[in-house]
Amino acid sequence: xxxxxxxxxxxxxxxxxxVLTNADLEARLDTNDAWIRERTGISERHISAADExxxxxxxxxxxxxxxxxxxAPEDLDLIIxxxxxxxxxxxxxxxxxxxxxxIAGIGAFSLEAAxxxxxxxxxxxxxxxxxxxxxxxxxxxxxxxxxxxxxxxxTTCVLFGDGAGAVILEAASEPGIxxxxxxxxxxxxxxxxxxxxxxxxxRNLENVYLQMRGSExxxxxxxxxxxxxxxxxxxxxxxxxxxxxxxxxxxNVRIIQATARRLGMSMEQVVVTxxxxxxxxTASIPLALDAAVRDGRVQRxxxxxxxxxxxxxxWGSALIRF
Ligand code: ACO
Numbered sequence: 053x054x055x056x057x058x059x060x061x062x063x064x065x066x067x068x069x070x071v072l073t074n075a076d077l078e079a080r081l082d083t084n085d086a087w088i089r090e091r092t093g094i095s096e097r098h099i100s101a102a103d104e105x106x107x108x109x110x111x112x113x114x115x116x117x118x119x120x121x122x123x124a125p126e127d128l129d130l131i132i133x134x135x136x137x138x139x140x141x142x143x144x145x146x147x148x149x150x151x152x153x154x155i156a157g158i159g160a161f162s163l164e165a166a167x168x169x170x171x172x173x174x175x176x177x178x179x180x181x182x183x184x185x186x187x188x189x190x191x192x193x194x195x196x197x198x199x200x201x202x203x204x205x206x207t208t209c210v211l212f213g214d215g216a217g218a219v220i221l222e223a224a225s226e227p228g229i230x231x232x233x234x235x236x237x238x239x240x241x242x243x244x245x246x247x248x249x250x251x252x253x254x255r256n257l258e259n260v261y262l263q264m265r266g267s268e269x270x271x272x273x274x275x276x277x278x279x280x281x282x283x284x285x286x287x288x289x290x291x292x293x294x295x296x297x298x299x300x301x302x303x304n305v306r307i308i309q310a311t312a313r314r315l316g317m318s319m320e321q322v323v324v325t326x327x328x329x330x331x332x333x334t335a336s337i338p339l340a341l342d343a344a345v346r347d348g349r350v351q352r353x354x355x356x357x358x359x360x361x362x363x364x365x366x367w368g369s370a371l372i373r374f
Contacts, residue, residue, distance in 0.1 A: 054225065055182075055225075056181060056182055056183075056184055056223050056224075056225075057181070057182060057223070057224050057225070057226055057227040057228045057229065058177065058178045058181035058182065058189075058221045058222065058223060058224060058227075058228045058229045059221065059222060059224040059226075059227070059228025059229070059373075060219050060220070060221060060228065060229075060372065060374060061121045061123075061188070061219075061220045061221065061222045062117045062118070062120040062121030062122075062123070062219070062220045063117055063120060063217070063218065063219050063220075063338065063341055063342040063345045063346075064113050064114065064115070064116030064117030064118070064119070064120055064217070064218045064219075064342055065113050065116055065215065065216065065217045065218065065338065065339050065342040065343070066109050066110075066112035066113040066116060066215060066216045066217075067098040067214075067215045067329070067339070068098045068099060068100040068101060068104060068109070068214050068215065069098075069101070070098060070099045070100075070101065071096050071097070071098055071099075072096060072097055072098070072099050072213075073095065073096045074088045074089065074094070074095055074096065074210070077206075077209075077210055080203075081204070081206045081209070081210075082206060083206045083210055088210050091304075091306070092210070092211060092304045092305065092306070092326070093304060093305025093306070093308075093324070093326050093327055094210065094211065094305075094326055094327060094330045094331075095327045095328065096327075096328055096330070097212065097213025097214075097328075097329060097330030097332075098213050098214055098215055098329065098330075099198045099213065099214055100196050100198060100199075100214040104196075105139040105148075105196075106135050106137050106138055106139055106145055106194045106195065106196055106216070107138075107139050107145050107148035107149050107152060107194075108152070109194050109196070109214070109215065109216035110133055110135075110145065110149045110152075110192045110194040110216050110218070111149055111152040111153065112216065113192055113194065113216035113217055113218040113335075113338070114149060114153060114190055114192055114218045115153075116218065116342075117190070117218040117219060117220050117342075118190075118220070121220050123188075123220065125153040125154060125155045126155055127188055128153075128155060128158060128188050128189070128190050128220070129158050129159075129186045129187055129188055129189070130158055130159045130160070130177070130180055130185075130186040130188075130189040130190070131146045131149055131150050131153075131158065131159070131160040131161075131189070131190045131192070132146060132160075132161060132162070132163065132173045132176055132177050132189060132190070132191050132192070133145045133146040133149055133160075133161075133162045133163075133173070133192045133193075133194060134162070134163055134164070134165065134169030134170050134172060134173035134191075134192065134193045134194075134334040135162055135164065135169065135192075135193070135194050135195055135334055136164050136166050136169065136195060136200075136246075136333060136334060136363075137195050137196040137197065137199060137200060137333075138162060138164075141250065144160070144161055144162040145162040145194070146160035146161050146162045146192075147160045147161075149192065159186075163176065165236075165334075165362065165364060165366040165368075166244075166333060166334070166362035166363030166364055166366055167301050167303065167331070167333045167334065167336070167360050167361060167362025167363065167366075168234075168301070168334075168360040168361065168362045168364070168366040168367055168368045169193055169195075169333070169334030169360075169362075169366075170191070170193035170217070170334050170335070170336075170337045170338055170360065171232060171234065171337065171358060171359070171360045171368035171369065171370055172234055172366070172368060173191045173192075173193065173334075174191055174219070174221070174229065174232060174358075174370055175232035175234055175368065175370070177189040177191045177221050178221065178228075178229040178232060181221060181222070181223050186223075187222060187223045188220060188221070188222045188223070189220070189221045189222075190218060190219075190220055191218065191219050191220075191221060191338075192216060192217070192218045192338070193216065193217050193218075193333075193334035193335040193336070193337065193338045193339075194215075194216035194217075194334065194335055195214065195215065195216070195332050195333040195334045195335045196214045197212035197213065197214060197262070197330075197331065197332065197333050198212060198213070198214050200212075200246050200261065200262040201261055201262050202261035202262070205261065207264070207266060208261070208262055208263075208264055208266075210330075211303070211304075211330060211331050212262075212330050212331050212332070212333070213329050213330030213331065213332050214332060214335075215329060215332040215335045215336075215339050216335050216338075216339075217335050217336075217337065217338025217339040217340075217341065217342055218338055218342075219338055219341070226373075227373060228372065228373060229370065229371075229372055230288050230290075230371040230372060230373060231284070231287060231288040231370070231371055232368065232369070232370040232371075233280070233283060233284050233287060233368055233369050233370075234366075234367075234368040235276075235280070235366070235367050235368060236364050236365065236366045236367070237364070237365050238364060238365075240272070240365055241363075241364070241365075242263075242265075243264070243265045243268050243269050243272070243365075244263070244264045244265070244269050244362070244363040244364075244365070245262075245263055245363060246260070246261070246262050246263070246363075247260060247263060248260035270304065270306075270307065272361075272365065273303065273304075273307050273361045274307055274310045274311075276361055276365070276367050277300070277307065277310075277311045277314075277359055277361050277367065278310065278311060278314040280359055280361075280367055280368070280369050281298075281311060281314065281315055281357060281359050281369055282314070282315075283369070284357065284359070284369035284370070284371055285357070285371065288371045290355065290371060292315045292316055292317070293316075294355050295315065295317065295321070295355050295356070295357045296321065296350075296351075296354035296355050296356065297321055297322070297323055297344065297349070297350055297354060297355075297356050297357070298311065298312055298315065298317055298321060298322045298323070298356075298357050298359070299322075299323045299337060299340050299341050299344065299350075299356055299357070299358045300322065300323075300337070300340075300358070300359050300360070301331075301336050301337055301359065301360035301361060301362065302324070302325050302326035302329060302330075302331060302332070302336040302337075302339075302340060303326070303331045303336075303361070303362075304326065304331075305324060305326055305327070307361075308322060308324060308326070311359065315357075323340045323341070323343065323344040323349065323350075324340075325339060325340045325343055333362065336360075337358055337360060341356075341358075350374055351374070352374055353373065353374065354373075354374050355371070355372070355373060355374075356370075356371070356372040356373075356374050357369065357370075357371055357372075358370040358371075358372065
């Protein structure tokens with residue numbers, strides 16, 4: 053029997069129109085452009101409009117990927133949305149996206165793994181295709197971190213932004229997605245969390261915001277991602293010298309530089325969007341991938357290494373022949 057694999061057919065993205073610069077933040081907080089750029093690499097981020105929702109952003113990213121692939125929504129047979137900031141607790145965000153795309157009937161579900169959500173969603177979609185249960189899957193990472201942060205807390209609000217990215221995976225006779233690795237360690241949740249929800253202060257969330265012990269998260273992220281990319285390459289039988297592009301989760305340029313150093317890669321081979329997008333959590337990898345596909349850096353046949361680390365902690369990696 054011939055094996056089925058999945059490959060990335062097309063990519064798409066969406067960024068809200070409003071851009072918030074470091075100068076804008078300087079005007080309203082005790083912070084400054086130099087601190088933000090030196091510590092994080094961020095210059096600006098996009099912020100969603102008051103009447104925008106994650107499913108609306110996901111729709112824009114999905115339609116951009118469908119157009120890039122020359123497909124109609126009816127060509128899809130499964131939708132997976134990674135998000136930590138869904139429009140509502142239920143119905144799940146993917147069903148809202150399905151309704152917006154007008155394709156009732158196909159499976160649609162969301163999953164939540166904070167900043168690693170896109171790698172998790174990609175991994176699940178790949179398995180559906182490999183098992184023969186789907187042939188064309190829309191995978192979206194969409195996030196509105198601007199709604200979770202305290203805009204008076206300079207230690208967190210300067211870091212995050214909003215956006216959505218999408219890929220369409222389709223069945224193929226050769227990999228495409230060579231492999232994905234997922235990990236989690238739930239013991240450190242107080243280092244990075246939004247401490248509210250159905251099980252916690254549900255009726256009184258007004259003053260609940262994203263909490264992060266930044267420097268502790270930073271150290272764990274650098275150590276974990278270094279091991280994670282090495283594990284990914286060795287598990288799937290590739291050497292770091294073969295990787296054409298590192299496409300990391302965009303939390304902080306210093307974390308990205310540390311991972312690139314560990315791989316012996318120059319920053320010329322790393323797709324960086326954190327300067328313009330900030331940390332868009334689940335959306336950051338598909339946004340970065342789409343940017344590099346559209347500007348011609350990422351070419352068919354190249355080897356891509358994707359990695360992410362986020363709240364949970366969750367982390368993961370994907371090795372892809374584009
Ligand atoms: N402007 C000016 N000063 C600031 C700001 C700011 N925006 N924020 C903090 N400071 C001050 C602090 O108060 C502190 O002052 P003090 O020394 O007088 O106490 C000083 O700057 C240093 O603060 P640190 O927190 O030690 O700074 P650090 O170098 O660690 O950088 C940062 C902070 C950028 C948050 C970094 O730790 C980081 O990027 N952490 C990891 C983030 C991450 O990867 N998150 C995971 C994904 S997110 C997700 O999953 C949802």
